[in-house]
Amino acid sequence: MVHVISLGVGERALLSDPAQDALRRADLIIGSERQLHTVASYPSQGRTAPLPSPFSRLQELLSRDSGQEIVLLASGDALFFGVGNWLNRNFPPSQLRFYPQISSVQAACHEVGLDEHDMQVISLHGRPFASLRAQLRNRRRYALLTDQHSHPQAIAQALQAWGMRDSTLWVCEQLGYPEQRIRKFSVAELLASPPDVHALHVTLLQTAGPGGVLPEFPGMADQDFHTDGEPGKGMLSKREVRLCILSLLQPCAEDIGWDVGAGCGGVAVEWARWNPRGQVYAIERHEERLRQLQRNREHFGVVRNLHVVAGRAPDALADLPRPSVVFIGGSDGEMDTLLRHCWEQLPPGGRLVASAVTEDSKSRLQQFQAHIQDGDAEWTQIAVSRGETLAGQLLMRPQLPVTLVKFSKRTFSS
Known part of the structure; x- marks a missing residue:
């Protein structure tokens, strides 16, 4: 049995009676030097072992001594952005028992006096800093778990650039230790005089400012995308069509999606941004479009769940995880093959x-509909006109109509 004892925050762990009993009966106690120090005052007879790195070595250690009573020490709350998630993925519940303590976020909120119930927690530890772009909203509260690349000054620089310059940050260092320090900063203060901050800290954030830089709602403006043409033009599904495509796809959390012939990434980026728990694979073979797709991935911060695949479908699909949803926006003359393969x-x-503009593409979609025996089809055509000024007068200029077909695979044969 592996007893996972959360230590909370502070120089000395305050263990519950069950946690103390598990520690006392343990044959092996695993933890870092700091963690072992926090429980040194509690009686125990077991031998100690340093926390191995990487976690694959920890798995070997726990599996090798599975017949013993093992205590694994965990900072903060093991089940809150801690080791608990990894343990639950690699060991059956019957081999694990967890002992709770408060997290660093909970301690920070109590020190500052901010409610926890409406605070979103974002972990940037070991994650791309650009991913913050996809998660921040204006006039919201956040707790940020950071690393050396996401220090308070870097966050302030990002807030300034993203239209949230009136935000407030609380930097909470060494919580529970005698050296504990809580400081409140404005964005301007952090930019003017970057403070020295201890590595052991949590940043609380109240966003505020004029906004207008990061999208807050589906339907991102075409001109905000980088394209292979003029701003808002080029190989990019336009906003109205993009939203209709996503409404037909109906992506769910944990879905794996393919965007085949992704162009500059209009559909893939919006898809990934508003479904952060899904994984989107954008397949594109044209070099310039790929470059713009990568730029849009970074620009909108969807670096964690949008994966760019360079190559021509269907060959480029061979090594991808199987999808639950697929959008075919470009086929390079391989529509029949792509439809069957996907x-x-x-x-x-x-x-x-699948989308179609030409009569040939529509005909191929009709042929595919007639071919499949295990699915249903829903046809939609979108014709959008956008206002322009000509000689001082409003002119509604029509865009090319786009036909969209949604094929749904039945859950049973009929």
Whole structure:
């Protein structure tokens, strides 16, 4: 049995009676030097071992001594952005027992006096700093778990650039230790005089400012995308069409999606931004479009769940995880092959949406509909006109109509 004892925050752990009993009966106690020091005052007879790195070595250690009573020490709350998630993925519940303590976020909120219930926690530890762009909203509260790349000054610089210059930050260092320090900063103060900050800290954030830089709602402006043409033009699905495509796809949390012929990434980026728990694979073969797709991935901060795949489909699809939803926006003359291949990859209940502008593409979609026996089709045509000024007068200029077809794979044969 592995007893996972959360230590909370502070120089000395305040253990519950069950946690003390587990520590006293342990044959092996695993923890870092600092963690072992926090429980040194509690009686125990077990031998100690340093926390190994990487975690694969920890798995070997825990598995090798599985017949013993093992205590694994965990900073803060093991089940809150801690080791608990990794343990639950690698060991059955019958081999684990968890002992709770408060997290660093909970301690920080109590020190500052901010409610926890409406605070979103974002971990930047070991994650790309650009991912923060996809998660921040104006006039919201956040707790940021950071590393050396996401220090308070870097956060302030980002807030300034993203239209949130009136934000307030609380930097909470060495919580629970005699050296504990809580400081409140404005963005301007952090930019003018960057403070020295202890590595052991949590940053609380109240965003505020004029905004207008990062999108807050689906339907991102075309001109905000980098393209292979003029701003808002080029190989990019326009906003109205993009939203209709996503409404037909109906992506869910944990979905794996393919955007085949992704162009500059209009659909893929918006898809990934508003479904952060899904994984989107954008497949594109044209070099310049790929470059713009990568730029948009960074610009909108969807670096954690949007994966750019360079290559021509269907060959480029061979090593990808099987999808539950697929969008075909470009086929390079391979529409028939792509439809059949993607349909075969979908599970029952999966959705495939394809777009067509030419009569030839529409005809191929009709032929595919007639071919499949295990799916249903829904046809939509979108014709958008946008206002322009000509000789001082309003002119509604029509865009090319786009036909969208949603193929839904039945969950049973009929």
